[in-house]
Amino acid sequence: MSTRPLDRINEIIIHCAATPNGKWFTAFDIDQWHAKRGFKRDPRQAQYSPHKHIGYHFVIGIKGGVEIGRNQYEIGAHCQGRNLSSIGICLVGTDKFTIRQWDALKALVLALLMKFPNAHVLGHRDTSPDANGDGHIDRxxxxxxxxxxxxxxxxxxxMQPLPPHLLDMP
Ligand SMILES: [Zn+2]
Structure with missing residues (x-):
């Protein structure tokens, strides 16, 4: 089963690509990396897409372009144990992002929240197990x-850019 009804979606999970900050990569690159990791999209879901492997639903490049990975009905491959009920967004870079990326992320998340108003927005690391059971996932x-x-x-x-994570780049 590779698809889900949209009413299953209750999380929007933000990732980074773990690529050098400010360096140009696209969904095409990520698709190749995910192919090597053995990810595979359902061919029916991917038939009109150039990306046959990518696990994310969206990729935000350093110029602020938003590329489509998987479609929203399609179960992603980006967060173990949470894929069935989440949408995965990947920012190109590691921990510093351009103003265009921050703007695009805000616009995308706001648009998704219009569609999924009850969705919880969180980072991939926030899905780590709560080892001490205090209800918070801390560092x-x-x-x-x-x-x-x-x-x-x-x-x-x-949703304003976080200064320590803003890459000073046009
Ligand atoms: Zn991640």
Missing amino acids: SEWTKTCPGFDVYTWLRGE
Whole structure:
């Protein structure tokens, strides 16, 4: 089963590509990396897409372009245990992103929240297991650093770019 009804979607999970900050990569590159990792899209879902492997639903490049990976009905491959009910967005870079990326991320997340108003927005690292069971996933519990910034701080700041994570680049 590779698809889901859209009413299953209750999370929007933000990732980074773990590529050098400010360096140009596209969904095409990620598709090749995910092919090597053995990810494979359902051919029926991918038939009109150039990307046959990519696990994310969206990729945001350093110029702020938003590329489509999987379609929203299609179960992603980006966050173990959460794929069935989430949409995955990947920012190219590791922990610093261009103003265009921040703008595009805000626009995309706002658009998705119009469609999925009850969805919880979080970073990949925020899905780490709550090892001490206190109800919070803190730094000591992260099993990964992706997406390289605190999504909750970004949301509380009305989705404005986070200065320590803003890449100074036109
Ligand atoms: Zn990730």
